Amino acid sequence: MSKMSKMIAWFVASCLFLALALARPQSNKAKENESNAPKYTADGKLIFPANYREWVYLTSGLDMTYNPTIQAASMGHSMFDNVFVNPEAYKAFVATGTWPDKTILVLEVRMSSSHGSINKSGHFQSTDMMGREVHVKDESRFPGKWAFFGFDEEAPSQMFPKEMNCYSCHEQHGAVDTTFVQFYPTLIEIAKKKATLSAAYLKDEAAGGKESTPEKKP
16 A cells, blocks of 8 residues: 555544544434433323433422412421423523423422431431422423423323413413522523513512412422
């Protein structure tokens, strides 16, 4: 093989290696994006996103309720809720101040405990899971774009009927795109800067947050 032929062969091999190196992360990224998109069974049930704790953590609440007639003391226990969102949706929100199609928000509810190990005061989250709820934005699938699902176990779940008041509650009080971004401290400031706060939320704020709403959802 001549020196020129060797140089051409080396150049071609180098270009091929570079192309493969560049394509591999993109392929892996595409697979990651696909794995975090909502998935359904043939009969329309949502498959639980089992890896949600690897997603972006948004906030935690303690004994929160939107119904003034329900208090933690009346339930006989305290509870924490933690909210996670798929990474692609989080990145889009940071850029635009609103949620893209295929957003998945997971509300994880855990029992509160105060007696354990060296703890002498306050509360911490226990290993007792009280339930999980998922709020999905899938514009081509759901009327109104969003749907709620409840999970006691990880078996696929049917969406909550549109007649349930969680839908109207979010529509009437959600800060951004019918979601309660007002309780997500790292995102509410982004929404303010991007001017994506809803008229309903601004009305609540003007009224001092005195309007009651029926129940807690992500």
